[in-house]
Amino acid sequence: MAKPRLQAAVLVISDTASQDPSTDRARAVLGDLIAIEGNDQWDITKHDIVPDDVSAIQRAVTKYCDGEDYVNFLITTGGTGFSMKDCTPEAVVPLIHKHAPGLVHGMLAASLEITPFAVMSRPVAGVRNRTLIVTLPGSPKGAKENLQAILKLVPHACHQAAGGDSRTMHAGGVEKLEDEAGVSSNKRQKVYHHDHSHNHSHSHSHSHSHGGHIVPRAHTRPEDRPVSNDPRAGPSNRYRESPYPMLSVDDAVSLIIQYSPSPEPIIMPVNGSLVGYILAEDVHAHYPVPAYRASIVDGYAVIVSKDGPSTKGVFPVDSVSHAAPGEVPALQRGQISRITTGAPLPPGANAVVMVEDTVLRSMTDDGQEEKVVEILTDQVKPDENIREVGSDIKAGEIVLRKGEEVTDVGGELGLLASVGKAKVFVYRKPVVGVLSTGDEIVMHDRPGPLRLGEVRDCNRPALMAAIKGWGFQVLDYGIARDKPGSLEEHLRNALRNVDVIVTSGGVSMGELDLLKPTIERSLGGTIHFGRVNMKPGKPTTFATISLKDNEGDPATKLIFSLPGNPASALVTSHLFVLPSLLHSSGKERAHGLAQVRVILEEEIRCDPKRPEYHRVSIVAGQDGFLHASSTGGQRSSKVGSLRRANGLLVLPAREGTVAKGEMSDALLMGRLGGL
Template sequence: MVSAAVLTVSDTAFANHSLDNSGPTAADFLNGRGYQVLHTEIVPDDTQLIRQAIVAWVNDSPRPIDLIVTTGGTGFGTRDVTPEAVSPLIERHAPGLVHLILSSSLKHTPLASLSRPVVGTIGTTLVVTLPGSTKAVKENLEALSSDGVLDHALDLIKGGTGSGVHDPSSRQVWDTSRGDPQSNIHHCHHHRHHTHEHQAPKQRAVLSQDPLLPGEPINRPIVTARHRSSPYEIVSLEHAIASILHQVRPLPHTLEKVSPTLRGHVLAEDVFASSDVPFTSTTNVDGYALRSIDPPGVYKVLTTNLTKPLPQGAVFRVNTGGPVPPGADAVIMVEDTVVKSTHKDEKGGDLEEAEIETLVQIPRGENIRFPGSDVKAGDLVFSKHTILDGLGGDIGTMAFIGKKEVHVTRKPVVAILSTGNEIVDLHGAQKTSSDSWGGVWDTNRPSLQAALEGLGYRVVDLGIVHDNVQDHVAKIQEGLDTADLILTTGGTSMGPGDLLKPVIEHNLQGTIHFGRVKMKPGKPTAFATIPKMKDPQGGHTPIFALPGNPASALVTFYLFVLPALRRLGGWKPDSCQLPRIRVRVQDKMRLDPRPEFHRVVLRIGDDGTIEAHSTGGQRSSRVPSFTGANGLVALPAKTEEGPQEILPGSFASAVVIGEIRG
């Protein structure tokens, strides 16, 4: 049986699913033809979301999808972007099927000439884009199904001969687990193994070029095979962050001992007090426990533990936090007493107080913490999802209530690596003499490791990877085996040795969710997920391919990687990004056609306003622009009608990446 999926593309239907008529029309038609519609979904008219839905069905569906039908967004409206979304995914276009759709529609209305359908294959999946009109959907599907055209196409895509479709008396039913028509399994199996005429294409929807020529034995990139323009749509910063938070899921829970290492963990349970705190009456000052009815006067000082009520004419000496004896209901401070007599040693020296005089009368309860006055048994002390900070109070409170172990979301382990033949390890092989080029010091690994460990994350250092496919695959695989997130730098642009995106897609069956971002610095940033082959739950490991320029790497780390790490660690999506504050700019900042993040030092001004001082030249390779930087001023994109620069004294928004000092 043919498996199918239907995607409705419509802003209106996405806002109100009950308004979707074209999607159900397509699903009913396909089910009526004997196909099995396994998935239906509605997305807005958004290029990236359309692609993500299709790629997810092609790559991640538990059962292979033979046919994907989209409805809507194929016209000339300003929001009609389905052709632009689907075309880059298509590996083999089917212009004949497009002609069949258009010619059939033109028989009904000349307005069909305004439709822009796209038909073709992604791996072994046929994708057909149809208009949003229910009438057009039905007419187009009837045209594709006439004379067995659609069945014949699906048969050929799966590697069959299509002979059963040519013979009307013999209709084949597909077994998608094998890719063979059940009515002729033996014949098709023999055919696929003894001829290359209908060899099935790859089962991945990829955009990057294959880094190696067919049969290339030495795992090196082929310069002539690279793209001359990026196949990845450039997405907005907001879209990129939304994609990250949508794809990344919190790690499993773990039981941890209460200790300083809990810093930054997120609670996976509500924490209740198991007993009253304090358990018994205690004092919060140094002094003497007494009865509140005792007037000022001279009293005998007792120091040994009392099990019976405090006798008349006596007080009990206590220290801060110590228990108050039975019968006492107040504590007088040392400052409100004087010594009247002392116990002496053999030589007549003072040993300790024998009697004191109280100078004031103390009201009941003064300076006493009664049982449960701080926390009562059963009180909710921490709510689930609380982020345990590193300022001491949260861990101290856990100890205060006697909590020894607690369930938390596991913090992610991060694997980092740098790429490029030109990169030299700072503590490894030395550069050559200054009069010849010997490479550049690897700045990214040390800076990113410092940032990660400063935030409390454990780091696995994978070192430097040279520009060949084999090394890339081996190192990334090591990261998949040892870490929860992989962080790479370099190899994301258009050079022949920029292999990260091709390796992720071609060699590791990963999905790149975005490959370029409209921002400065950091345009070639890529975010992908790679399947965990050994995970029975079918999980994925996120991987970030950051630009190689050091300033770009750090900017994109704080904007993209840190939110992903927080989400992995159980932070709620709306709290994963770093905070933004209003600042007063102190230096002129030129605007760029892309939104830019200008490195600054944030200080508290004399009037209490947060001032943003530029760190100087903002070239993406200039690491000193991050020296002392604790903020990133978010500059808007330059427009023809708008200002060309931000002047001193202007206010702007800034991302806070470090402590703000006076």
């Protein structure tokens, strides 16, 4: 038998909101939270606003808790700080019959994970009669964080407080209660401990040294899941080959799309900054285009009789109508008005005669204007050469559809501007951070020759240029050294400010390849794949990290750890990073690079073991076909193979070659050249 729905009330305690209710934002935030995360168990039936006054607070609390019309859960927000007027705890504590310090501890513990200033709050929780009372901070963000920490546990407390039978409710044990609430204890979660024995068994204690991350409840056993090398394991205990299964490129892209965040609508002004964004809603025209009856030619506005032609003859020029704004005098029968293309039709006029069908007969005395004009034709009909109101776009008409891109061609911007749109909803673009890793990496612009073993950092500038070229904001996070602390610090700094981190290097099998262990063991992330069946780029790694953003809301951040060899890094960025960014930006069917058919200009050998993405230069030939030429040796470390590369020839894993003149599939990375 289903449990009855629970009744909740929100009491806002604020001098300001009691005088102007429109200033209260906390109630709406809490209502949304309960609706979204309350497992459809709640009805918020009552709400009120009272000033910071002990008597007023106590009257409201007893109203909601006493008598038969009680609520199961009373939430107060505001008045829990240290200012002179904050008095919510002083008002509520004397009214509580049973205190609930565990709920208070849960709220404070959750808030302390976000800010040390959580200790400056004075929450209270307890039961009065059959009502559970919880006091929350006045800030919407703080109130949301506190309630979010306990919300799934509150229904059980409310059913007990309302008189539920504890023996029946607890039948099945704590695990049953946890499953019903949708929570799990640390004891039931699978968390990898930092200390791994030589046979890679896993401790389940939650002892991460950086605050820890509660890992979502897993549905697989630890021994069935691949896990990265333990950096502290001795040489005899390190993996000799990767524990991660080898995925196809298509399967890897599918996983990336599955775990990339859904598009998030934002509002933006209609200007040049809108280029590259995807519309998040249909756009309707506020106003018709044109907004007035306008001439489509240079000529003369006239009054044509509906009974028959009457335009031929000599007429005085009464006025001039330019495209510039201004009042246009009404036209009388027997008069004409000189008019330019796009200018509004004078009131009374119903047609325009082209200037080619007229002859100037006289000028004004000062010689500045036309005085008399002869019209040579009597064939002009009513409404001829006139653009009617709304003939291009009617008011209310859909001019652009949700999912369309605002391109740099300019047509979409011009259309939005023409119908009077000042702002539109679009999907937010992810912000990307780029990081190089390795003790051997030095800044590319460092003067002087390289020392033995040093390598100039060419990956970071190349990756940042590619991402910027795709139309995304990119931030530079420098070079992290092959030390766990350095890499973790760089990643944590980036996670605070970006949605996606792209790293290069540190993803192979050496003892100094620390990216996978750092993501899994130090950051609590999940590695979704660590190898891809492709050439170049086999050790490409994709991971997600669940955390709270700077506003305290749950967020998923992505990490793409690309190989350190320059060709591998650039190729895999186009194949894997780009589809994720496009998906989260609202691009439907976000496959990344466009696939084209090309004619090979030379014979190219295939790899018998792995599909290969061969760097090529693609040009449009005079024969109307696309032609592809190899950029040279394809070793993944060969930087020269990136020169002129604007495409990737998709070669299957097989023996033999693709012959010169043969048609083959290619992925287009950049603009086409021409022969």
